[in-house]
Amino acid sequence: MxxxxxxxxxxxxxxxxxxxxxxxxxxxxxxxxxxxxxxxxxxxxxxxxxxxxxxxxxxxxxxxxxxxxxxxxxxxxxxxxxxxxxxxxxxxxxxxxxxxxxxxxxxxxxxxxxxxxxxxxxxxxxxxxxxxxxxxxxxxxxxxxxxxxxxxxxxxxxxxxxxxxxxxxxxxxxxxxxxxxxxxxxxxGETGYFTSRIAFVAQKGGSKLLAMMDQDGANRVDLTHGENLVLTPRFSPDGDNLFYISYETGGTRIFRLDLIGGGHTLQGDYPGLNSAPSWSPDGRRMALTLSKDGNPEIYSKELGSGQLSRLTNTTSINTSPSWSPDGQKIVFNSDRAGSPQLYIMSSGGGEPQRITFDGKYNSSPSWSPRGDLIAFVHGGGGRFRIAVISPDGKNMRVLTDSWMDESPTWSPNGRVILFSRQEGSRSQLYSIDLTGYNERLVPVGGDSGGSDPSWSPLIR
Amino acid sequence: MKRFGWLVVALVSLGLLSGCGSTPKTGVEGDQAGLEAGKDGKGLGRVGGNSSNLNDPSRQGAGSYHYDVNVEPEHRVYFEYNSALINDRAAQVLAHNAGWILAHGPKGTLTIEGHCDERGTREYNLALGQQRADAVVHFLVAQGLPANRLKAVSYGKERPLVPSHDEAAWSKNRRGEIVLR
CATH class of the missing domain: 3.40.50.10070 (TolB, N-terminal domain)
Incomplete structure (x- = not known):
């Protein structure tokens, strides 16, 4: 255009x-x-x-x-x-x-x-x-x-x-x-975000399928058809590919879906858990979680060569990596201190800094494309809510108030957070301004529920 | 060290459980389930241990799980909230499963599923479910099942057993399953 x-x-x-x-x-x-x-x-x-x-x-x-x-x-x-x-x-x-x-x-x-x-x-x-x-x-x-x-x-x-x-x-x-x-x-004075798409997992009856639509809910297309359980789609930085998890080979495996050419390819077949894929901002690497060495640890995989480097080394759970927009750091979730908390490490690994201390469940971080905030799920009092925090661990603010909100993902301009909210046994997509105002249901079409949203970059 | 916590739990359980039931009740009681286990008291004695766990120094003198190897056990164990530790009750059920599978079970590969309740995030629960499935695999291997016949798969919170949204449901959904088909 x-x-x-x-x-x-x-x-x-x-x-x-x-x-x-x-x-x-x-x-x-x-x-x-x-x-x-x-x-x-x-x-x-x-x-x-x-x-x-x-x-x-x-x-x-x-x-x-x-x-x-x-x-x-x-x-x-x-x-x-x-x-x-x-x-x-x-x-x-x-x-x-x-x-x-x-x-x-x-x-x-x-x-x-x-x-x-x-x-x-x-x-x-x-x-x-x-x-x-x-x-x-x-x-x-x-x-x-x-x-x-x-x-x-x-x-x-x-x-x-x-x-x-x-x-x-x-x-x-x-x-x-x-x-x-x-x-x-x-x-x-801010960049808009209306020329963007949302990839998500649609619930249709008892099955889950991968779907994509414009940010306003129009032009929905189903990318899989429910024959295998699929989870957590993630847009590539150019918006042309998705990483996602599918059980089609019998366990959790990461696949890459080419949205332009079609076709999906297995991204490694490591024993045990393969999950939490996250593209680096330059599109060259994937951070992911593998349990092949005994417990869920975060690795960085060079997509060209397939070479893996291990970034965390504990005896606990490490998962949900999300890159800073400059690609220098990764925020992730670990229960190394006894409860799930957020940590930031260099994208090459090394000693992480813990950034959340409030509450016993802080998980699923998503680094804003502006770099100034990290959205995450804050659990407490039997409720799981969307919150934001500065990368230095200051200025935590809880934005939503429901019992099971999760999977925050940012608009391309870092202004709006999309997330999924469980209502009974099904989930719906909602958006909220980073100030905590303007919470809205995002319709996904048909009688489907929606979860696991990933917001694309701007599409020009 | 959380992954190996079941070893400690299993050892402790040996002192507590002298006559365990052959068909354990489902673990609705959560962390009290292990204490409930002795009440059936049938104690049809077969030592569940075998050469492989006797070779493991941490299990020396262990292996006194009692069950009737000819009675099919429930192929499911339950976990506490945000935990992948095998508790007393689960240890008894898994020992029974190992004995029964070796005697009567299918000979091929078995899938061990790890599941979570609906609370918490999808990715964290996938990791936790993997920890649970792996803990069950480790326990079964220590009880004599060959590791190459066991495949651990996490379903996170995707496959609840009970669809409602309260502790009674959650305590049944936090589970490990031995899939025989």
Whole structure:
């Protein structure tokens, strides 16, 4: 897919391309405020459960239907693509919790005139919109072309430049997610995460299968069909491959699934446990757990040569390795001190540093792609909840409150954590902002439950 | 040293268990299961030990598990929370299994499954289930079953025996299973 920055149309001469200071400042304050809350509660000593909902005021934004253009570039009355695109954009922004899309029935200016003449700012101000999106789409052969502009209603200016995305028609949802990513980035200063996928284990009846879908739950595909138990898919850093566990040879074995070419290959057949595969950020190594030498230990395997190096050496359980984004360190789970706790070691092995001391069950760590936080499962009082902690062991915060939450995985921008929650005998996927706000069910389609999520990198 | 804790437990159990039942009850009682074991008191004496464990110095003088080798035992043992230690009750059941399998059981490879209750993370439970399966294998080998006939497989928390969500269910789901087929 291609994207280009559009020159401002003539009608918009005078529009500024810089991000308006007003909107930016407002968001900076908002984000700092939220982070400040987390920090101060940690400094106050003890854990604070940041699950108070509604502490954040989402930005009111208007996303009218995108107009459909004919070959001559003129607006045509027929066509459904424009409306579908804007619905996907709206849903993305709403789900992030940072935006409040305004109900379209309140709009005073119609999409046609918005596209042709630009915003009548007063009409958007009246309904409380602080930003408005204007978009258009047309078909060119098998290609869908989408142009969009984002405006600051109070400043009366463009935010950034107009932008064009081109893709094959069947990838139209991807184009919509690109638009949503752009809007998110321009209004928050952070990279978006809407052009990403989720691999997970779907529960269908009594069987488990490997599945993948867009981050919003669309375009689900089943990658296995339930004939063998499968667990813990993990995306490669390029998003093109998955490691996962399958019992198809009779025990826990790690396989690699090629999402582009198809086909799956066994990644070693060591006696005993083969589990917890984790790609290094450069894609060249896999950290994994093997029990071939007597008890579950963490190894690093060079994927090219197949050479194994052992990273831990205890008589206890060591598992769930997760790499720091620079590839220098690995956080993992060990019960060497009598209960499962988190430790950080060099990715080449060596003496680890324990980072969790609160509670008797800290497990399943996942290092944020931003590097600043580690999400994990914190057990206590008969409940297992998602928490985050700094790599130096400070600022632990518990984000969720249920009895069995697990398998945290980060959005590509390190802002949102996806996890699975057991409800009765089945699991569902949920997402939550790293501040502890905006917990949401992530539907996986059909009557399936979902667990073991892995969030892909951005897909461009 | 956790992996070898069963040796200690097994030795201690010898003093406690003089007349063990041939068909142990399922271990709902959790860590009290071992104390319950003596109550059946049938004590159909057959020494469960054999040459292989007599060669093991840690088991010298051991091997006084009593069971009827002609009665098929339950092929399942239970563990305590977050533990892979073979407790007294489990030791008795496994010794009985070893004797029965050698006398009457299938001759091929046996799969030893390790299972966990639903609490805790998937990956940690896979490792814990492996520890449990390995502990059962070690015990059976010490009781005379050839190591090359035993294959340990962890199912973590994927295959609960009892689907409900309370201690009664969890105590049955934390288990090792000897699969004979």
């Amino acid at each position: 291609a994207s280009t920055t559009l020159a401002c149309p003539v009608r918009l001469a005078g529009g500024v391309s810089a991000r308006p200071g007003w909107v930016w400042c407002r968001w900076l304050v908002l984000l700092v405020g939220v982070f400040g809350l987390g920090l101060s509660s940690a400094w106050a000593g003890g854990i604070r459960i940041d699950i108070t909902k509604g502490g954040l005021t989402p930005l009111p934004i208007a996303v009218p239907s995108f107009v459909n253009l004919g070959a001559d570039g003129q607006i045509v009355a027929s066509g459904t693509m424009g409306g579908q695109l804007s619905e996907v954009v709206t849903a993305d922004l709403e789900r992030s919790g940072l935006f409040r899309p305004i109900n379209r029935s309140a709009f005073l200016q119609m999409p046609d005139t918005l596209w042709r003449t630009g915003p009548q700012y007063k009409e958007w101000r009246v309904i409380g919109a602080e930003a408005v999106v204007s978009g258009a789409t047309r078909q060119e052969g098998d290609q869908v072309i989408v142009d969009f502009f984002l405006y600051d209603v109070f400043q009366g200016t463009l935010i950034g430049k107009g932008k064009r995305f081109t893709a094959s028609s069947r990838n139209w949802r991807h184009v919509a997610h690109r638009v949503a990513d752009e809007i998110y980035t321009r209004l928050t």
